[in-house]
Amino acid sequence: MNTAAKQLLELWFLYTVGIVMIAARVFCRTRLVGYGNYDWDDYLVILVGFFWTAAVIFGRIFIQDADGRHTSDLNFEQRKNMNEEDYQEWAYGSKMFLVSLVLYVIILWILKFNMLCLYKRVVRGLWTERFVKPLMAQVLLSLAVIILALALTCRPIKQLWQVWPDPGLPIPVVLGIKANPFKRFCLCLLFSLGFVCMSAAILRFVVVFQVSSPITLLSINNDYADDLDI
Numbered sequence: 001m002n003t004a005a006k007q008l009l010e011l012w013f014l015y016t017v018g019i020v021m022i023a024a025r026v027f028c029r030t031r032l033v034g035y036g037n038y039d040w041d042d043y044l045v046i047l048v049g050f051f052w053t054a055a056v057i058f059g060r061i062f063i064q065d066a067d068g069r070h071t072s073d074l075n076f077e078q079r080k081n082m083n084e085e086d087y088q089e090w091a092y093g094s095k096m097f098l099v100s101l102v103l104y105v106i107i108l109w110i111l112k113f114n115m116l117c118l119y120k121r122v123v124r125g126l127w128t129e130r131f132v133k134p135l136m137a138q139v140l141l142s143l144a145v146i147i148l149a150l151a152l153t154c155r156p157i158k159q160l161w162q163v164w165p166d167p168g169l170p171i172p173v174v175l176g177i178k179a180n181p182f183k184r185f186c187l188c189l190l191f192s193l194g195f196v197c198m199s200a201a202i203l204r205f206v207v208v209f210q211v212s213s214p215i216t217l218l219s220i221n222n223d224y225a226d227d228l229d230i
Contacts, residue, residue, distance in 0.1 A: 007063050015056040022049045041117035048110050055103040062096040069093030071163055079164045087163045094161030102150060109143040 022045055029042050062068060071094045074082075082090070113136060120132040154160045179187075 004063055004067070008060060011056060011059055011063065015052070018052055019049060022046075022052070039117065039121055041114050041121065044110055044114040044117065048107060048114070051103055051107045051110065055100060055107060058096055058100045058103060062093060062100055066093030066096050070097050071161055074163065082163055090163055091161040098150075098160060102147070105143070105146055105150075109139060109146075112139045 025045055026042070029038070066089070069090045069092075071079075071090050074090065116132055116136050116139065120129060120136075123129050123132070151157065
């Protein structure tokens with residue numbers, strides 16, 4: 001069994017277990033209160049099931065149809081010497097990854113909101129209930145900020161999957177700007193802040209997951225763990 005087949009097997013296994021857990025939760029809740037007495041958290045769990053299905057479908061497309069290609073894996077020479085056919089394949093893989101990333105964020109934030117809805121129902125009438133609504137607003141606001149960041153960080157958005165010319169900003173270009181040394185240093189520092197996020201992400205995956213795990217399956221694993229929490 002090749003690597004892609006193993007990844008797909010794990011993908012569908014996690015999907016099956018996640019859907020079974022969601023179905024069990026819906027079934028138990030329906031037996032207890034009936035359809036007419038559903039609360040917000042009950043509907044959100046069903047919504048998670050749809051997004052969970054979509055995330056796995058796009059994960060399958062990224063692994064199998066796009067062969068796990070993502071333009072961030074390309075170096076300068078690979079980008080420069082790539083033909084048009086390969087260009088389209090790498091761009092397609094990046095698009096599928098971006099959709100999977102958005103779905104991953106949506107699933108996690110729906111689950112956060114779901115847990116707050118459940119908590120609000122549990123602590124109804126207690127003094128802690130007053131803190132739930134502000135937290136709900138914070139979750140919704142943070143979701144909007146993340147979606148806007150993904151959509152507006154790179155404009156036009158098609159440059160997120162652009163292969164050539166390289167959409168990166170090389171430091172030599174900044175050093176050539178006509179400005180005093182302090183301003184050039186500040187610009188270099190500003191454009192280098194992305195390394196902080198990259199370092200944090202790398203350390204997170206090294207500590208929590210196996211380094212060799214494919215990036216799509218990492219997202220699916222996270223979603224699967226969150227599904228178990230509901």
